[in-house]
Amino acid sequence: MRQPNILYIMSDDHAANAISCYGSRLAAVFHTPNIDRIANEGARLGNFFSTNAICTPARASIMTGQYGHINGVRTLDDALRPEGSPNLAAVLQEAGYDTALFGKWHLHCEPVGFDEYKYLTKHGGQGTYRDPDFAEKDRGAVNCRGYVTDIITGMALDWLRARDRRRPFFLMCHHKAPHDLWEYPERHEHLFDGLDIPVPDSLFENKGHRSLASRDFGASVTPRSTVRNLYEMFCDPDYVTGPLTGTENSTFEEKGIAAYQKYLRDYLRTVAGIDDSVGALLAELEEQATLDDTVVIYTSDQGMFLGEHDYWDKRWSYEESLRSPFLVRYPREITPQSVRDDLMANIDVAPTVLDYGEADVPEDMQGFSCRGMLGGEPEAARRQVVYFRYWMHLAHGLHVPAHYGIRTDQWKLIFYYGLPLDATGAQKEKTPAGWELYDMESDPFELHNLYGETACAGVARELRQKLHEAKQQYDNTDEQYPGLKERLEVTE
Numbered sequence: 020m021r022q023p024n025i026l027y028i029m030s031d032d033h034a035a036n037a038i039s040c041y042g043s044r045l046a047a048v049f050h051t052p053n054i055d056r057i058a059n060e061g062a063r064l065g066n067f068f069s070t071n072a073i074c075t076p077a078r079a080s081i082m083t084g085q086y087g088h089i090n091g092v093r094t095l096d097d098a099l100r101p102e103g104s105p106n107l108a109a110v111l112q113e114a115g116y117d118t119a120l121f122g123k124w125h126l127h128c129e130p131v132g133f134d135e136y137k138y139l140t141k142h143g144g145q146g147t148y149r150d151p152d153f154a155e156k157d158r159g160a161v162n163c164r165g166y167v168t169d170i171i172t173g174m175a176l177d178w179l180r181a182r183d184r185r186r187p188f189f190l191m192c193h194h195k196a197p198h199d200l201w202e203y204p205e206r207h208e209h210l211f212d213g214l215d216i217p218v219p220d221s222l223f224e225n226k227g228h229r230s231l232a233s234r235d236f237g238a239s240v241t242p243r244s245t246v247r248n249l250y251e252m253f254c255d256p257d258y259v260t261g262p263l264t265g266t267e268n269s270t271f272e273e274k275g276i277a278a279y280q281k282y283l284r285d286y287l288r289t290v291a292g293i294d295d296s297v298g299a300l301l302a303e304l305e306e307q308a309t310l311d312d313t314v315v316i317y318t319s320d321q322g323m324f325l326g327e328h329d330y331w332d333k334r335w336s337y338e339e340s341l342r343s344p345f346l347v348r349y350p351r352e353i354t355p356q357s358v359r360d361d362l363m364a365n366i367d368v369a370p371t372v373l374d375y376g377e378a379d380v381p382e383d384m385q386g387f388s389c390r391g392m393l394g395g396e397p398e399a400a401r402r403q404v405v406y407f408r409y410w411m412h413l414a415h416g417l418h419v420p421a422h423y424g425i426r427t428d429q430w431k432l433i434f435y436y437g438l439p440l441d442a443t444g445a446q447k448e449k450t451p452a453g454w455e456l457y458d459m460e461s462d463p464f465e466l467h468n469l470y471g472e473t474a475c476a477g478v479a480r481e482l483r484q485k486l487h488e489a490k491q492q493y494d495n496t497d498e499q500y501p502g503l504k505e506r507l508e509v510t511e
């Protein structure tokens with residue numbers, strides 16, 4: 020059988036909760052019919068995780084199949100060294116694929132392994148929503164007029180139409196949206212007229228159950244990661260989608276809800292633009308009578324807080340941020356409406372895609388292929404543990420301390436070490452160390468930290484052993500940081 024085409028669509032900061040087939044509280048007011056179509060005609064993963072919930076490192080792990088401490092991209096400020104790491108696109112290119120990338124790249128280096136690419140420049144690789152600039156392979160800078168999601172979609176469609184149809188293709192369509200600041204396409208301006216967006220139960224969470232390490236630890240300013248802080252930003256008369264007005268005399272709680280409503284409206288309108296893009300790409304493949312010969316993947320570099328725990332942004336390893344959507348349509352192997360709850364990590368993406376492409380997986384990739392699991396094979400290898408780590412201690416005024424941990428089917432264990440170590444862009448100030456333990460079955464929103472509770476002492480011990488083993492398995496043992504080892508002894 021001929022190698023399948025592979026269409027990999029990745030957005031930026033798209034929470035699974037903002038895709039209607041995931042069935043969150045938002046599904047009552049917001050629908051993503053085109054993205055849902057991939058799940059309805061394929062598989063939806065409930066437990067796909069980023070191994071470092073921030074853009075550049077997540078993207079580097081997807082391209083290389085390696086953790087950031089191996090490929091060198093631990094923080095937003097690190098650049099990928101393409102010559103020093105395995106590369107998903109280059110391996111597929113060698114296996115006979117036509118390869119292309121359009122949209123956000125954000126790895127601070129020139130892409131390698133693509134026959135054609137145009138990636139967003141400006142703002143350190145984030146790009147702009149309106150009239151964006153791109154760098155094009157062999158041609159340099161290009162300015163485009165219009166809205167970024169539509170421009171990237173147009174580039175992908177043009178390339179699909181012009182390609183050599185005798186060869187399989189690998190197309191990465193990487194949207195900038197819905198990254199902040201949430202500039203939506205004008206056609207979705209009235210999407211929520213007369214509607215209230217449901218509020219998460221944890222918007223005003225009392226974080227007293229947590230370890231000292233993850234509370235606001237006496238920050239002298241309102242942490243930028245909170246919805247309260249968005250209120251202040253939204254009141255700026257020059258705010259990009261227009262200021263929030265009429266709430267000057269509101270209570271603290273009312274201001275929080277007003278900020279939440281504006282945040283979600285702008286964010287979801289931006290997502291609606293992505294859903295349009297997915298519809299156009301699927302329609303083009305149908306038009307070319309090649310949709311069923313194509314592995315279509317929809318995912319995001321990591322998740323996003325949509326007001327849960329009073330947060331926006333990501334970085335924290337709580338579920339809304341660490342978990343990404345992952346949908347795959349490939350009718351040759353995947354039964355429609357499959358729902359998979361097996362664990363998958365972003366280091367598994369490259370091996371999985373290579374497996375679909377009948378290409379050899381380089382030995383130095385650290386993940387493994389989930390193709391069998393996605394196809395429902397009972398004997399297929401299953402991931403038991405996802406190891407994750409956030410290195411960029413306190414960066415960007417977001418007050419997220421450095422930490423690592425593991426997620427299993429039932430549990431999440433997080434250790435906040437609260438030190439910058441030698442990570443690029445990390446802040447020098449130390450924060451308290453602490454452990455947190457959550458039972459994801461009985462407490463899916465992580466509102467009851469169990470670490471230190473006598474009844475959970477055995478589970479905590481077992482999970483600490485598993486964490487230790489995962490760190491050894493992935494060669495991330497921290498033995499070069501003596502100050503960190505002592506912090507492991509903290510008891511709460």
Ligand SMILES: [Ca+2]
Binds near residue numbers: 031
């Ligand atoms: Ca991102």
